[in-house]
Amino acid sequence: MSIEYEKFHGTGNDFVVVDADEYVPDRAAFARKVCDRHDGVSVAGGSTDESVGADGTLFLALEPQFSPPRVVMTLVQPDGSTAAMCGNGARCAAKWAAERTGADAIMLDTQAGTRRAEIRGDEVTIEMGEPSFAPGDVPLASDREDPLIDADVAEAPEGMELTAVNTGVPHAVAFVEDVDDVDLDAVAPAIRHADVFPEGANVTFASERADGGFDQRTFERGVEGETRSCGTGAVAIGVAARRLGRTDEDPVSVFPPGGELEVGFRNGRATLTGPTEREFEGEVASTPEPRRVSEA
Numbered sequence: 422m423s424i425e426y427e428k429f430h431g432t433g434n435d436f437v438v439v440d441a442d443e444y445v446p447d448r449a450a451f452a453r454k455v456c457d458r459h460d461g462v463s464v465a466g467g468s469t470d471e472s473v474g475a476d477g478t479l480f481l482a483l484e485p486q487f488s489p490p491r492v493v494m495t496l497v498q499p500d501g502s503t504a505a506m507c508g509n510g511a512r513c514a515a516k517w518a519a520e521r522t523g524a525d526a527i528m529l530d531t532q533a534g535t536r537r538a539e540i541r542g543d544e545v546t547i548e549m550g551e552p553s554f555a556p557g558d559v560p561l562a563s564d565r566e567d568p569l570i571d572a573d574v575a576e577a578p579e580g581m582e583l584t585a586v587n588t589g590v591p592h593a594v595a596f597v598e599d600v601d602d603v604d605l606d607a608v609a610p611a612i613r614h615a616d617v618f619p620e621g622a623n624v625t626f627a628s629e630r631a632d633g634g635f636d637q638r639t640f641e642r643g644v645e646g647e648t649r650s651c652g653t654g655a656v657a658i659g660v661a662a663r664r665l666g667r668t669d670e671d672p673v674s675v676f677p678p679g680g681e682l683e684v685g686f687r688n689g690r691a692t693l694t695g696p697t698e699r700e701f702e703g704e705v706a707s708t709p710e711p712r713r714v715s716e717a
């Protein structure tokens with residue numbers, strides 16, 4: 422059976438969006454298939470890897486009878502895992518719901534909590550809750566009593582200091598001279614799996630810009646590679662930079678490879694603002710083709 426989907430991105434972080442009313446018997450297998458960068462969904466004629474596949478699949482259950490309308494959001498990642506929160510995914514989900522209902526505010530139920538989104542054209546602001554450095558919240562290894570702030574971690578290169586924060590999902594943030602000089606694929610996987618992070622961590626690099634903002638690069642858990650943008654990562658940079666005294670700006674401008682995000686602060690709670698774009702729509706099989714078993 423085939424189901425309808427829409428493809429959205431927020432600053433280059435891209436998602437296959439499926440109405441949760443569509444019956445997908447195995448969401449993990451579905452996400453692995455449609456997100457594949459060589460073999461996944463694509464716009465007709467899409468030929469480069471960037472126009473094929475996605476960074477995740479958003480299953481969205483819309484409840485339009487509420488005011489504002491509500492959406493239950495579930496992100497299933499390219500490796501089949503689910504994540505409690507996704508900043509850019511939440512912004513795309515709000516845009517999707519706004520297009521269907523005409524509303525300019527949406528309440529999103531995520532595993533990290535309920536978040537309000539405000540939609541102005543293609544621009545979406547999402548509440549990101551209260552970021553936490555507390556060891557139990559990140560989470561850090563159970564024998565750690567103190568937050569990990571600008572500290573050495575055995576799995577990181579010598580001299581690279583990490584700050585761990587949960588912005589809906591765990592991030593290890595490293596401030597470096599120039600994010601473009603970091604060999605992400607060489608450095609990030611060991612940090613992502615470091616012993617101090619029992620549930621793993623997204624690994625986010627930041628460097629200060631002359632205009633007071635921060636350049637960003639993030640290696641994402643679940644994608645197991647670099648994405649063009651990460652919303653929870655942008656928030657992690659904003660809160661870590663403030664905690665370390667690297668900025669007192671509000672909002673903090675963050676520049677991932679795919680565009681620009683603004684991280685704001687309201688009474689200790691963060692917000693994330695940036696553009697969204699609906700790319701294309703299509704139909705795809707709800708069950709991936711069975712794997713071919715090679716003949717002996």
Ligand SMILES: N[C@@H](CCC[C@H](N)C(=O)O)C(=O)O
Binds near residue numbers: 498623652
């Ligand atoms: N791209 C997302 C983050 C998605 C979750 C992450 N990969 C995880 O497993 O923690 C964002 O925009 O925040």
